[in-house]
Amino acid sequence: MQHNRNLTTIGFDADDTLWQNEQFFRMTEKRFVGMLADHGEETDISARLLDAEKRNLAVYGFGIKGFTLSMIETAIEVTGGRVPAAVIADILAAGREMLGHPIEALPHARETVEKLAGAYHLVLITKGDLFDQERKLAQSGLGDLFDAVEIVSDKSAATYARIFSRHGDGPGKSMMVGNSLKSDVVPAIEAGGWGIHVPHELTWVLEHVEPPVGASRFRQIADLGQLPGLIESIAE
Incomplete structure (x- = not known):
């Protein structure tokens, strides 16, 4: 994919975005x-x-x-x-x-990450047990495609501002992709980035919030296969 100057860094959630959890x-x-x-x-x-x-x-x-x-x-x-x-x-x-459960990748996860790797700075941003998240990433075979991995205790606007400043050109030129509106989308938008919602049929009840439909940097896609096209459309 062609790199563009408006968007340089893409964050991906892991559980229920890249694989089943x-x-x-x-x-x-x-x-x-x-x-x-x-x-x-x-x-x-x-x-x-x-x-x-x-x-x-x-x-x-x-x-x-x-x-x-x-x-x-x-x-x-x-x-x-x-x-x-x-x-x-x-x-x-x-x-x-x-x-010990084997990793089950979600549709289009591998092909999409492979397509974006190299053209964008990719950061895996996930919360949970350190050992478990490291195990899943290693098993997924996607680890080498990410420029950085951040396993955090929680996800807030401050978390995204810090990570996108450390691993990219700040939240303004960054995007977060995930299945949780509460953890992945809303705080990334609050930090000044793009928030891309990829709904999963099962989302933990504690992760439910209303979609930020009025936010100019909010988008929703049906699956990760639609992400490269969306990036091209907003990155012009």
Whole structure:
């Protein structure tokens, strides 16, 4: 692709943008609720797990380890402190399985990143467990296509301003591409960059916000295959 001076740096989210992630959380949650079926309604257990995740975000951050600890906490709560050790062992095993799950790239992820590499400065910007994100990137085979990788504890306008200044020509000449309006799109636009939303059928409830439809630098595409064309149209 032809490089242009209005846009020099492109940030990509990883989970549910380049590869599947949320579906493994949903599958594990279903399994977890099944383990506690004798102790409450499915919807109630799920709601209590979500409450635990919200409480624990500030302590454990995003990722599978925090999710596993939240499941254990919920199991203790739901059973009034009488959860059998065997159930705790099953929860830990489910968490370990998630951490070992093979990478499943999303449609057009590889071809799009390959097409943009070299013409733009590409930065992978992801939040979650350090080991897990590094493992997924290595397994994806996409690591060498990125000029930089930033694994952050959270994504805010300040995060994007810092990263795009460090790895590019500042947020004004940068773009963030991702499935989460709350984490990938809105804060990137607030920092002065472009925010490109690539919706995923599953997005964690805590990542839901309204799309910034009035923002001049907001765009939405159906899949990553549409990204190169969009970049050409806005980069003139």
